[in-house]
Amino acid sequence: MHWTPEHAQPLNQWPEQHLDVSSTTPSPAHKLELPPGGRQRCHYAWAHDDISALTASNLLKRYAEKYSGVLDSPYERPTLGGYGDAAFLNGAKGDPEPWPGPEPPYPLASLHESLPGTKSGSGGGSGGLGGSPVLAGNLPEPLYAGNACGGPSVAPEYGAGYGGGYLAPGYCAQTGTALPPPPPAALLQPPPPPGYGPSGPLYNYPAGGYAAQPGYGALPPPPAPPSAPYLTSGLAAPTPLPAPAPPRPAPTSYGFQAAEAGVSLKRKAADEGADGRYRKYIYEPAKAPAADGASYPNTDNGECRGNGFRPKPPGAAEEASGKYGGGVPLKVLGSPVYGPQLEPFEKFPERAPAPAPRGGFAVPSGEPLKGLDPGALELVTSKMLDCGPPVQWADVAGQGALKAALEEELVWPLLRPPAYPGSPRPPRTVLLFGPRGAGKALLGRCLATQLGATLLRLRGTTLAAPGAAEGAHLLQAAFAAARCRPPSVLLISELDALLQAREDGVAAAAGALQAPLLACLDGGCGAGADGVLVVGTTSRPAALDDATRQRFALRFYVALPDGPARGQILQRALVQHGCALNERELAALVQGTQGFSGGELGQLCQQAAAGAGLPGLQRPLSYKDLEAALAKVGPRASPKDLDSYVEWDKMYGSGH
Ligand SMILES: Nc1ncnc2c1ncn2[C@@H]1O[C@H](COP(=O)(O)OP(=O)(O)OP(=O)(O)O)[C@@H](O)[C@H]1O
Numbered sequence: 001m002h003w004t005p006e007h008a009q010p011l012n013q014w015p016e017q018h019l020d021v022s023s024t025t026p027s028p029a030h031k032l033e034l035p036p037g038g039r040q041r042c043h044y045a046w047a048h049d050d051i052s053a054l055t056a057s058n059l060l061k062r063y064a065e066k067y068s069g070v071l072d073s074p075y076e077r078p079t080l081g082g083y084g085d086a087a088f089l090n091g092a093k094g095d096p097e098p099w100p101g102p103e104p105p106y107p108l109a110s111l112h113e114s115l116p117g118t119k120s121g122s123g124g125g126s127g128g129l130g131g132s133p134v135l136a137g138n139l140p141e142p143l144y145a146g147n148a149c150g151g152p153s154v155a156p157e158y159g160a161g162y163g164g165g166y167l168a169p170g171y172c173a174q175t176g177t178a179l180p181p182p183p184p185a186a187l188l189q190p191p192p193p194p195g196y197g198p199s200g201p202l203y204n205y206p207a208g209g210y211a212a213q214p215g216y217g218a219l220p221p222p223p224a225p226p227s228a229p230y231l232t233s234g235l236a237a238p239t240p241l242p243a244p245a246p247p248r249p250a251p252t253s254y255g256f257q258a259a260e261a262g263v264s265l266k267r268k269a270a271d272e273g274a275d276g277r278y279r280k281y282i283y284e285p286a287k288a289p290a291a292d293g294a295s296y297p298n299t300d301n302g303e304c305r306g307n308g309f310r311p312k313p314p315g316a317a318e319e320a321s322g323k324y325g326g327g328v329p330l331k332v333l334g335s336p337v338y339g340p341q342l343e344p345f346e347k348f349p350e351r352a353p354a355p356a357p358r359g360g361f362a363v364p365s366g367e368p369l370k371g372l373d374p375g376a377l378e379l380v381t382s383k384m385l386d387c388g389p390p391v392q393w394a395d396v397a398g399q400g401a402l403k404a405a406l407e408e409e410l411v412w413p414l415l416r417p418p419a420y421p422g423s424p425r426p427p428r429t430v431l432l433f434g435p436r437g438a439g440k441a442l443l444g445r446c447l448a449t450q451l452g453a454t455l456l457r458l459r460g461t462t463l464a465a466p467g468a469a470e471g472a473h474l475l476q477a478a479f480a481a482a483r484c485r486p487p488s489v490l491l492i493s494e495l496d497a498l499l500q501a502r503e504d505g506v507a508a509a510a511g512a513l514q515a516p517l518l519a520c521l522d523g524g525c526g527a528g529a530d531g532v533l534v535v536g537t538t539s540r541p542a543a544l545d546d547a548t549r550q551r552f553a554l555r556f557y558v559a560l561p562d563g564p565a566r567g568q569i570l571q572r573a574l575v576q577h578g579c580a581l582n583e584r585e586l587a588a589l590v591q592g593t594q595g596f597s598g599g600e601l602g603q604l605c606q607q608a609a610a611g612a613g614l615p616g617l618q619r620p621l622s623y624k625d626l627e628a629a630l631a632k633v634g635p636r637a638s639p640k641d642l643d644s645y646v647e648w649d650k651m652y653g654s655g656h
């Protein structure tokens, strides 16, 4: 029966009319009439308008009594899930699928049967609403789109503004203006969440429970998400998803002429621009350094330490004091700064000073290492401790893909505790190889800055010089010192000088240092400990034997700077000589220094100054001075050398 608003008038005013009480439950005596091409509709003699008026009015009377009883009584809606929703969801005939989860609190009875305040009908079981053959839980497939009841709708459609509860899907409310008063809130349940349904995906309850559902403003706050394995709706509580890991900044890569730089294009770079992840060098003449140069005060007790691994909070200004904290200013050392000192890239969020779990760059208790004689420690501290200024990614011109790889494969894993117990330990050794002056040591220093680590620097030639025994002693002291000042970076340049028997007098020393080196790299003297990163550099990777090469978990090729990077290095170097070339001159110089390393560009500027006889710098360097110097300073790495680096990188490199 399709109730329309006029049906809601008092019975005596109902106009005498035929009602098409069409039902969908054929009784055996009735046959199905299939209208041509139409949907199957079941018709019953008594459901046709050819029933006698008396019967119809009796029927109506009965329905009216039935429903007026429902309309008038205080309406208490059963809690959701008290019904076999499956029966109503699709009007399935017969007994509905048992509801997944715990037994519903109500027997799978007719929609109203179990409602308090309604007349007890012959309901129960599949008796349907008060026995009505058309409204039982055993409704067949709904014949009316959108009406899950499938049969005549006999229940009110609550308007959107209704403050009542959600009606179980398939519950067909009485339409009409005489809506029953909203059921008391206590009986109302929050609606099943969107997408919810026996077939719908399980819902992950928001941690704070449900926000009040729209249109249910007056509802009491819904019960907090159940801690019990089942939700109020009877569903098994979904396990809350783990909070998604914070998103990592996508590495902005750097464009540079691959052919010239000879770098692998595995990590294709977008062009270096001002909006990259690292705030890269803005290609413009830098400001001349202050008269006395930027000062990097030392620590107050003359020591220089890493900044203890506390990445600056995002947006923190570059502290003038460099990474070693306050104290008396240090002479400016190290590479010029490229572009305004911008935050090279968003710093890692301030880390809570929780002890880094194993695998992080833990800071051991710091008790001095046993077996390390004070003399050696003193030697290391005085000779190897690098108190140079901090080096940000932005201070290294070009090398975009390499910087991104170093950050992602080394810095981040070391800075962040392992995502889960048992995750692989971050690498503790990295080999940087490439032409002389290409920036390997500079990158090593940059890693120390990024890790907030103490930087100890060794040179292979320095270690080999005093003889094997002495050299080995120094090496062990350096590793041990690194371990007792964590976090620390041990930068060993010219690694090849330690390995190779050489013709000159240090042949024995060089070869003899391999064993202690490997022992230390294996953790013999503290290298493998948390908090120590060993950075080896070499311009002769082919000189490393397998044993040594394999001690380095990561191996990266540091290629020559490409055009834009050369321009930036030149600009910086020239500013230090008070020279500012115009665009055309700079472009010509960049073109003329193809194949130069960063170190060689610096040497070119120094040569130009010397050639111009300007030790006192009475006048700024001119383009002519540089042209003259070009005749004297040239690139050392030959194309063949560059090819061999690329080959070695392909065979043993970690790629980037
Ligand atoms: N990409 C670069 N950006 C800025 N400066 C650079 C770059 N590459 C090299 N330099 C400068 O060139 C000089 C030599 O750099 P560095 O010592 O890092 O080279 P290297 O590869 O370690 O050389 P070697 O193989 O001789 O040890 C330093 O002054 C450094 O600042």
Ligand SMILES: [Mg+2]
Binding pocket: 440, 441, 493, 494, 537
């Ligand atoms: Mg070096």
